[in-house]
Amino acid sequence: MQIFKEKEALKRTLNTLRSEGNIIGLVPTMGALHEGHFSLVKEALRSSDQVVVSIFVNPTQFDNPEDLDKYPRTLEKDLELLKKAHEDLIIFTPNAVELYGERVTSEHFNFEGLEKVMEGRFRNGHFDGVGTVIKLLFSIIEPHKAFFGEKDYQQLQIIRKLTERQQLPVEIIGCPILREDSGLARSSRNERLSKVHREKAAFIYQTLLKTREMFGTKSAEYVTRWVENQFQNYPFLKLEYFEIANTKTLKKINRKRKGNQYRAFIAAYADDIRLIDNMPLNN
Incomplete structure (x- = not known):
């Protein structure tokens, strides 16, 4: 398992893999990994030659600073679990400055109304933050495929719209919701x-x-x-x-x-x- 904190080193490694004809799959996460995340990793491993898992708690998609502060951060545990899941994963764990530069702020997007309903009505600027971080990750990793859970179905549709409007050459793959024994969606x-x-x-x-x-x-x-x-x-x-x-x-x-x-x-x-x-x- 290779762990990268700096994007340039990651890009060099992925450019080599890509030049050798490998299909790159990306599973973007904010960490605190659970079985739902690992179901995405398993799906990515089935249809990609090399899987990259990003772990980054994205500040621009939180409209509530208290929610951002309380979001669980369990990087060491996450890395141990990922190593057990598959020894050849590539992990990208940047900090905010590495990913955004000195100005950690959102780009504004037009998602043709998808961003204005449901979550968009209750979480101001949330989907601009999501679109910004996904666009940044795609530009660095240049995956052929990216995997997202259907629990965040509105987010999934917005990312599909992002790739369409920005003409990004990434196949977006939605994966079924994984649930606890009680039926509660894993989160x-x-x-x-x-x-x-x-x-x-x-x-x-x-x-x-x-x-x-x-x-x-x-x-x-x-x-x-x-x-x-x-x-x-x-x-x-x-x-x-x-x-x-x-x-x-x-x-x-x-x-x-x-x-x-x-x-x-x-x-x-x-x-x-x-x-x-x-x-x-x-x-």
Whole structure:
């Protein structure tokens, strides 16, 4: 396993590998690695000759400084786990100045409205930060493929739009959500949950399952009201939003239309810890 903190040294190594015909796969992470991340690494290993895992807590995608401060940082443990996962991984662990230069700030992007809904409504500037760091990583690593989890489905669609609008030669591959035994979507934030909240947060998954079941016979408006009522009567979680949206445009729907695909999106707080999840509602 090779570990790089400096981008120029990493670029030299990757240029050599690329010149030898190797397919480079990238798994961008913010560390605090869990089984969800390793499922992305496994998928990358299956379809790439060389996999790069980046570990970088990106400050520009946090609109809440306290959330950034509390974000778990477990680099030594992460490196040990990655070494066990595959001995030939390349790890990129830059600091903010190495990645951004002296001015750690976001570029502004037009994602054709994808950035204005759901997470974009509640996290000011979040997707500009995501777009900026991904564009920087792509410019340094120049991967042929990049792997992202569907738990952050809105982010996945935005990164696809980024590569389209910026004409970046990277194949974006979405990977299924990995869940804990309870159904709770795996997330680095789960480690901050109390035992009780971690158990009770499975309510999010249970609600999504019921939503999918109801969506076959009930209207989107009816299902949305039902979800909101369920959370009002559940003392362990506070619902921030629930939306049923078109899978491609992420626009909230008023009525179902034949031939369209829909997905349910949810964000809720367990104490002060924000959790998100989503689920396809039709094929």
